[in-house]
Amino acid sequence: MRIYTTRTGRRRSVLAAVACVIALTASACGLGGDDAAAVTYAEAKESGRIKVGFANEAPWAFLDEKGELTGYAPVVARAVLKKLGINEIEGVVTDFDGLIDGLRAQNYGFVAAGMFINPKRCEGSAFAIPDYQVGxxxxxxxxxxxxxxxxxxxxxxxxxxxxxxxxxxxxxxxxxxxxxxxxxxxxxxxxxxxxxxxxxxxxxxxxxxxxxxxxxxxxxxxxxxTQSFQYGSRPDVGTFNFRIGDDQFREDFNRELRALHESGEWLRLVEPFGLTAANEPNPAATTEQYCAG
The missing domain is CATH 3.40.190.10 (Periplasmic binding protein-like II)
Known part of the structure; x- marks a missing residue:
């Protein structure tokens, strides 16, 4: 069993105990060949499996004691992807500051790490709608x-x-x-x-x-x-991010993500990870606003 790492686009083997593949269903860790999860939306729609990048940072996206991918971002991503016909996700652990580079290198289909939206990051990736706010x-x-x-x-x-x-x-x-x-x-x-x-x-x-x-x-x-505080004039917002040009994937993901918020299902999914109604982003906040600075 292997876990993928992508700080510089390389892969290395590690002990089986840390695990590698996390799926919506109880499936084995498929590696390579026809069993490999997709890194593009079109392939994932066909196979029902996709790779996601994460930074192993609790409670946002991390491997639990059983080596299974959990946290706010994977749980929300699974709920969204299921609506899009993608039923399994395979985690690719990456140092946080290498996530966007790994995305651009097609080491995975999108990033599920709860990354903040800011102008610098918008230069290298395309963010979904704001999914949470935090201090x-x-x-x-x-x-x-x-x-x-x-x-x-x-x-x-x-x-x-x-x-x-x-x-x-x-x-x-x-x-x-x-x-x-x-x-x-x-x-x-x-x-x-x-x-x-x-x-x-x-x-x-x-x-x-x-x-x-x-x-x-x-x-x-x-x-x-310490007591939570806000740096600047507005709260930070985080979400999922996609490769620039993957517009259809991002638009479809946004549609189902928005529906999760509107139905109240989002809050039920994220509460086990310490997020509350206070972390719901302002509906008027947009990705474009945060990308503009």
Whole structure:
């Protein structure tokens, strides 16, 4: 059994315990040949199987203890794809900052990682409609002795803070005047949790939903989450993203995704991963607005 990795478009084998293929139905991990899942919409419509890129970041898209792909994005994607006649998804784990490159290289059909929409990312991929909104927060030691509640506090306290490589928090820190030596981008969520827990960094700047998930699922880590805040004049919104030019796929996906929100089914699907009605995006928010900056 293998799991695919695509930071630079390459693949490598890993232990079977971490698993590789996640499907809507209980099927084996098909690899290569006629069993390989599709990376284009047309092929997926014909075969009923498609590859998706994800970054193994809980609760957005991650492998559970059984090696099965779960999280907000895969669960919502499955519900949408089923309406399009695609009943199985195969996960391709990729470092977060390599997801768009992997998409353009056709390592998978689309990205299911809950990625924020912003102008830079819109240059290399085509985003679906906004699917959720969220704030930022800091994962810190209990009691927050250095009182880190905003990015500006990092500079005042002169402490090092971890971020996820390629995530928006890196730009937020830079925009807030935080010296580069106080920000430590890391490739994986597990690396961030371990660094904060071990005291290698003071804390981490991540999404509030992510921080709450990590605290809830690591009760012995002696960590807490600061109050959620919004950077800028509007909330960040995230969704799925597609290759530029895959217009039919994106339009069909948008239609069914919008229907999930309108029916209330979306909220039922995402609640187990810590999202609530407060994470429903403003219906007036558009992908075009966020791509424009």
């Amino acid at each position: 930022s927060a800091f994962l810190v030691p209990k009691g927050n002795p250095s009182q880190i509640n905003r990015f500006e506090d990092i500079t005042k306290a002169n402490v090092r803070v971890a971020t996820l490589g390629g995530a928006v928090e890196n730009g937020y820190a830079e925009g807030s005047g935080v010296p580069p030596n106080l920000i430590e981008p890391m490739a994986k969520q597990d690396d961030i949790l371990r660094a904060v827990r071990n005291g290698d960094v003071y804390g981490a700047a991540i999404l509030d939903v992510t921080a709450s998930w990590l605290v809830r699922n690591n009760p012995d880590a002696n960590l807490e989450v």
